[in-house]
Amino acid sequence: MAPRNLVLKFVLCMILLLPIQPALGQGQESFFEGKTIRIIVGAAPGGGFDTYARLISRRMGKHIPGNPTIIVDNMPGAGMMIAANHLYKVTKPDGLTIGHFTGSQTINQLVGQPGTEFDMRKFEYLGAPIADHFSCAFTRASGVTSADRWLASKKPVKMGGIGPGNLTDNTIRTLRWATRFPIQLVSGYKGTAPIRLAMEAGELDGSCWGWDSIKATWTKALESGEGIVVIQAAAKRHADLPKVPLAIDFGKDEEGRQLIDAVIHGGNIVERSYLLPPATPKDRVEILRRAFARTMEDPEFVADTNKAKLGLGPISGEELERRINGFFKLPQKLRARLKEILFG
Structure with a gap:
């Protein structure tokens, strides 16, 4: 029995000497x-x-x-x-x-x-x-009330951007190259809120940004018909926008469609x-x-x-x-x- 007691005492001592490991979060609570x-x-x-x-x-x-x-x-x-x-x-x-x-x-x-x-x-x-589910929206005053109207525009439509590498700019630049939509990018805005204000002031015709952001922050314009979503720059149609066409369907060739998928759909x-x-x-x-x-x-x-x-x-x-x-x-x-x- 004595050897067994010695073993038990040894094991107990080793357990007591082990560092206490707190559960995830407990040790950081004080931090x-x-x-x-x-x-x-x-x-x-x-x-x-x-x-x-x-x-x-x-x-x-x-x-x-x-x-x-x-x-x-x-x-x-x-x-x-x-x-x-x-x-x-x-x-x-x-x-x-x-x-x-x-x-x-x-x-x-x-x-x-x-x-x-x-x-x-x-x-x-x-x-x-x-x-995200990027979409391109325009003011009614711009005259761009549908994808067909956009394609038929006699001059490039002014679209607001934020800066190089931002998905708004990436989407607009990709569409300008990969489709036949006439586009003039006006970049340098500090976010979509200033872009919306510029659209409402007539400085811009439209822009592309997330649908959830559009419907949450541009609600009055959408409800009054003064704001119109013309295309969806996403892999599939949103349940809110069942009749709005997809940008990829306007790709002018296979390379264009590949770029839309990589840059825009991946970026979303x-x-x-x-x-x-x-x-x-x-x-x-x-x-x-x-x-x-x-x-x-x-x-x-x-x-x-x-x-x-x-x-x-x-x-x-x-x-x-x-x-x-x-x-x-x-x-x-x-x-x-x-x-x-x-x-x-």
Whole structure:
């Protein structure tokens, strides 16, 4: 019995000497408690990016151990490249800063666009509230009330953009090259909210951006008939827009249709990414990923999005990461064409 007792005592001592491993989140509660998490939005206030971020900021904190406060800061400029560069180069990777800018910044990196100072493959992806469904909308005053009217226009229609690499610009530039729609891109706006104002003032005829953003922020124009969605720049028709044609059906050749699929359809999926700086501790990444996913299912958040007329179709951080990496598998020939079309 004595040897057995010695063994039991030895095992007990070893157990007592083992470090205590807290469950995921418990060890980080003291870190997040009393802290403020900042969401940096790469667009101006009032647009879809800003609206989603503010709704998320209201509800996500309670799903994070320590219940931190979450605020939103807008950092528009250069087609959201300023926000992307800031998150990559300046932000401390401690889990207290979340970026929200277009995943289509990947195209900037892919073709070597000057000013690109980040590697989209190194960010930590939390998720996205929805895959975007880009559509092109115009004012009735522009005269572009249908795809046929657009094709028949005697002069290029003025369409507002945000900057190189932004999906709004990428969509418009791709359509200008891949279809026969006459287009003049006027870029440099700080987001879709300023673009809408310019459309209403008659400075622009239209633009292309996410349908959920269009219906949430341009509601009165749509309901009055002063705003009209003419084509859908997406892989399939939205249930809200059953009679509006798809842009890919207007591709002038097979290469054009391939580019529409790669740039626009692929960009729709990663457009509304939420992400963390590279080298953020993995345990904090997992905590925030889980909190983001729980926020997407939170009844109060769902009610908020319904009230704001915003859609929901959450995408996981892992799926965003896979999609971003997929861009880098595009053939070199297609990359060269992208550089010519989007930045030439």
